[in-house]
Amino acid sequence: MKKINIAYWIVTILFAGFMLFSAIPDAMVNEDATKFMNGVLHYPDYFTRFIGIAKILGVIGILVPGFPRLKEWAYAGLAFDLIGAIYSITVVAGVGGGTFFMLLVIAFCFASYILYHKKQKAVMA
Numbered sequence: 001m002k003k004i005n006i007a008y009w010i011v012t013i014l015f016a017g018f019m020l021f022s023a024i025p026d027a028m029v030n031e032d033a034t035k036f037m038n039g040v041l042h043y044p045d046y047f048t049r050f051i052g053i054a055k056i057l058g059v060i061g062i063l064v065p066g067f068p069r070l071k072e073w074a075y076a077g078l079a080f081d082l083i084g085a086i087y088s089i090t091v092v093a094g095v096g097g098g099t100f101f102m103l104l105v106i107a108f109c110f111a112s113y114i115l116y117h118k119k120q121k122a123v124m125a
Contacts, residue, residue: 001119001122001123004115004118004119004122005119005122007115008112008115008116008118008119011108011111011112011115012062012063012112012115012116014108015062015105015108015109015111015112016059016062016063018105018108019055019058019059019078019105020055020056020059022055023051023052023053023055023056023059024052024056025052026048026049026051026052026055027049027052027053027055027056028052029045029048029049029052033048033052034048040092040093041088041089041092042092051081054077054081055078055081057074058074058075058077058078058081059074059078060074061073061074061075061077062074062075062078062112062116068120071116075109075112075113075116078109079106079109079110079113082102082105082106082109083106085102086099086102086103086106089102
């Protein structure tokens with residue numbers, strides 16, 4: 001139980017940290033975020049702010065204890081965000097370093113989700 005709990009928090013904090021640090025510039029409509037979202041991916045400014053705020057709420061959802069249904073929705077939303085990012089980057093720039101990095105981040109998302117369920121199962125046993 002203790003090993004699962006430690007592994008869960010390490011993976012989840014790394015995943016949440018990445019998502020939060022990528023969300024803050026989007027939510028603030030930072031110049032670099034706007035340049036990437038508008039110039040490279042051709043998304044409008046209102047989408048940049050929306051996705052940033054949604055990612056921040058998702059991070060809060062996976063870090064706050066309790067609320068298992070909210071946590072499930074938060075994991076789903078963050079996974080959809082990452083899948084959409086991988087698709088968008090691949091369509092615009094092709095398969096490259098950005099795609100592989102995003103696959104690593106989504107692996108942390110899935111690992112955190114799986115460890116969350118293992119942790120829940122261990123608590124109930």
